[in-house]
Amino acid sequence: MDILTIKKIYAAYLSCDGRVTTDSRRISGGEMFFALKGENFDGDLFVAKALEAGASYAVASVECELDDPRVFKVASTLETLWGLAAYHREKVNIPTVGENGVLTGGNRVTVIGLTGTNGKTTTKELINAVLSTTYNVCATEGNLNNNIGVPLTVLKLRGSDMAAEKTHDLALVEMGASHPGDIDELTAVAHPDTGLITNVGKAHLLGFGSFEGVKKTKGELYDYILSKGWKKVFVNEDNPHLVGMASDRMGLETVPYGLKYSGSEVLVSDDDHPFLRIRIGERVISTNLVGAYNADNVLAAIAVGDFFGVPFETAAAAIEAYVPSNNRSMMKKTGRNTLIVDAYNANPSSMDVALDNFALVSASRKIAMLGDMRELGAESAAEHARIAAKALAIPGCEVLFVGSEFAAAAGSSARCFASSDELAAWLRENPVDGATVLIKGSNSLKMINVIPEL
Numbered sequence: 001m002d003i004l005t006i007k008k009i010y011a012a013y014l015s016c017d018g019r020v021t022t023d024s025r026r027i028s029g030g031e032m033f034f035a036l037k038g039e040n041f042d043g044d045l046f047v048a049k050a051l052e053a054g055a056s057y058a059v060a061s062v063e064c065e066l067d068d069p070r071v072f073k074v075a076s077t078l079e080t081l082w083g084l085a086a087y088h089r090e091k092v093n094i095p096t097v098g099e100n101g102v103l104t105g106g107n108r109v110t111v112i113g114l115t116g117t118n119g120k121t122t123t124k125e126l127i128n129a130v131l132s133t134t135y136n137v138c139a140t141e142g143n144l145n146n147n148i149g150v151p152l153t154v155l156k157l158r159g160s161d162m163a164a165e166k167t168h169d170l171a172l173v174e175m176g177a178s179h180p181g182d183i184d185e186l187t188a189v190a191h192p193d194t195g196l197i198t199n200v201g202k203a204h205l206l207g208f209g210s211f212e213g214v215k216k217t218k219g220e221l222y223d224y225i226l227s228k229g230w231k232k233v234f235v236n237e238d239n240p241h242l243v244g245m246a247s248d249r250m251g252l253e254t255v256p257y258g259l260k261y262s263g264s265e266v267l268v269s270d271d272d273h274p275f276l277r278i279r280i281g282e283r284v285i286s287t288n289l290v291g292a293y294n295a296d297n298v299l300a301a302i303a304v305g306d307f308f309g310v311p312f313e314t315a316a317a318a319i320e321a322y323v324p325s326n327n328r329s330m331m332k333k334t335g336r337n338t339l340i341v342d343a344y345n346a347n348p349s350s351m352d353v354a355l356d357n358f359a360l361v362s363a364s365r366k367i368a369m370l371g372d373m374r375e376l377g378a379e380s381a382a383e384h385a386r387i388a389a390k391a392l393a394i395p396g397c398e399v400l401f402v403g404s405e406f407a408a409a410a411g412s413s414a415r416c417f418a419s420s421d422e423l424a425a426w427l428r429e430n431p432v433d434g435a436t437v438l439i440k441g442s443n444s445l446k447m448i449n450v451i452p453e454l
Contacts, residue, residue, distance in 0.1 A: 006083050009072050010091075012057045013084060013155070018162055020155045021055075022081075022148060029054035036077050036148065037061065047071060078147070085151030086189050092159035094169055109138075109157060109168055111190055112304065115175040115183055115221050116198025117214065118350040119297045120145065122289070122324065123198050124174045126301035129318040134310050135169035143344070145176035150186045170308070175221065178375065179207040183220035195221045196234040196300060200241050201349025202383065207375060219245050226252045234303055236296055237261035257303035259295050266292045270362055274331055274338070285316050288323045290331045290340050292360075293353035337454045338363070338436045343447040346373045346440055348383045354440050355387070359394045363436035366396060369450060371420065371441020372403030384409035402445055420449040427453035 012032060013020065019031045024046040027033065033050035035043030035058060044064040051058060051070060059072045059080055074080045092109045114124050121143050128139040140153045150173060158167050175186040200215050208214045225233055226249050235246050238258035246254050259266065259278075267277040267284065269292075276287045276294050280302070287298060298319055305315040324330045332339040340361075342354055351373065358368060368391050376383055388410040391399045400415050401407060402423050407416040417423040420441075427450060437454055441447040 005072070005074065006080070006087050009057075009059060009080065009084055010087055012072070013088070014162065016056050018088075018155060018158065020081075020152060022152070024050040024053065024055075027053040027055050031055050033058040034077050034081050035060040035064065036081070043077065081148070081151045082185075082189050085154040086191065088157065089154050089189070089191050092157045092162075092168070094159070094167060109159065109171055110194075111154075111171040111173055111192045113173055113175055113187060113190060113192030113195035113221050113225070114198070115177060115195070115218055117201035117218070117347065118345075118353070119198040119294070120174050120176065121344075122294060123196070123297040123300050124172055125324070126297055126319055126322060127304045128172055129322045130301045130305035130310055130315045131170055131172065131308060133305075133314050133318050135308070136166050137170050137172055138168040139172040140174040143174070143176070145174040147182070147185060147189075150175060151189050154190055177217050180209075180213060180217050181220070183217055184224070187221060187224035191228065192221070192225060193229045194232050194234070195225055195229070196304065197221060197242055197245070198297065198300065199236070199239060199349070200245075202347055202376070202379065207377075209377070215241065215245060219249075222246060222249050222252060234300060234307070236300065238296070255303060255307055257299045259299060262299065264295070264299065266295050269360070280312075280316075283312070283316060286320055288320075288331075290342070291354065291357040293357060332451070334454055336431075336433045339451065339454055340436065340438045341448070341451070342438070342440045343371075343445075344443050346371065346442045346445075348373060348376070348387060351387045351440065352390070354438065355390055355394065358397070358438045361436055365398075365435040366394070366438075367398045367400065367432065367435050368394070368438045369400045369402065369423065369440070369447065370406060370438075371401075371445030371447045372405040374442040374444055380405060381409060388414065402441060402447065420446045424450045424453050 016030055016032045021031045022034045022036050027050055033055040035047050037043055044060050047058045047060045047064055047066050057070050059077050061077055062073045062075060064073055094107060094109050114120060124140060128137055131137045138157050153173055157171055173190045175183055177183050197218050200218050202211055208217060222233055231251055232253040235242050235254040235256055236258045237256040238260045246252055265279040267279060276289045278285045278295050278298055302315050330341040332341055370391060384405045388406055401410050402417045402420050410416060432454060439447050
């Protein structure tokens with residue numbers, strides 16, 4: 001991307017108070033609209049509408065027919081979005097106090113990169129809760145962690161030279177990946193100083209090709225930090241894959257954490273204490289999260305907080321106050337049942353830990369409603385068969401499967417449904433009461449559709 005073009009667009013971006021959107025329907029006035037293109041959409045068609053709605057500028061492709069001085073025409077709007085975000089990231093400074101108490105531009109803002117197979121968003125939310133007790137943090141919203149979400153997050157950073165009520169002290173950028181090179185692409189935008197990989201497991205194997213492909217791609221975060229960051233990353237010492245990945249990179253320093261590493265203990269869940277509780281030293285942290293597998297996410301947040309000077313008790317209180325609201329590790333009590341909702345995503349490793357945890361749940365009636373795991377490639381049939389067998393082996397647990405993959409793998413005796421809507425219809429005819437229900441599946445299965453029937 002031509003740096004002169006980026007500088008020109010950047011000046012316009014600053015005049016928009018740093019407000020950028022890719023959705024013409026969300027323009028309230030004064031934004032910069034990026035006309036992105038994809039297989040099923042063409043942002044160029046909405047440039048005129050965006051300007052009419054009040055956008056100050058638009059970035060469109062060279063094919064855009066609208067002739068307007070407010071429109072920057074570029075070869076690739078997506079690559080321009082990346083370039084603008086990367087340029088902005090290097091320009092954002094945190095303020096320091098100069099002579100006579102005057103705020104002046106200081107060092108550039110610190111960016112923490114976060115990726116992993118499972119737990120990225122929950123870990124990001126926990127770290128954000130901890131760091132926000134002490135700092136003004138710019139964090140990824142929801143799960144906007146792809147090649148559009150990451151630059152949009154970076155462009156929300158506010159520095160000492162921008163018109164903003166508060167400037168950011170830290171940024172926490174979640175990065176997703178489904179193909180080799182994805183993390184390389186995102187680190188080139190966010191330029192993380194340090195980072196954390198939650199774990200590596202079998203997910204998006206259709207894109208990665210193998211588990212080794214997953215490790216290589218997630219490890220691109222370590223590679224970037226070793227080459228251009230602080231050469232220091234947060235590593236779960238209980239996870240041999242992450243320990244090995246870090247040790248394979250000579251010169252990379254680690255900030256260790258982990259349940260066993262710290263001598264901490266997950267306390268048993270029961271009817272009186274259904275949520276995750278962790279004993280760390282003499283302190284018991286009582287969370288609003290479901291599942292022992294979230295202990296690693298909690299300890300990661302504490303480790304990051306400690307590194308940045310957040311007192312342990314302050315971090316513990318922030319974690320206890322955090323309530324998930326994104327269909328991840330949520331417990332929901334209806335008038336009839338207790339639901340464990342982890343229905344945003346699913347892959348073999350996340351299914352494993354969810355079922356392991358569900359097997360330990362004490363309840364008079366247990367039902368697991370499991371939807372297909374997507375993008376597993378050649379290993380899909382074998383992994384669905386393995387997970388189906390594991391679910392069916394849980395003592396006293398009824399299992400309801402959704403999707404063609406589980407239907408083919410679970411056997412003719414298993415109860416299977418073509419879609420979540422079909423399962424919801426069956427539940428209306430066969431009401432469930434007094435049960436503890438695990439709801440899990442890939443987002444495309446829309447397993448949350450069954451919740452109103454429970």
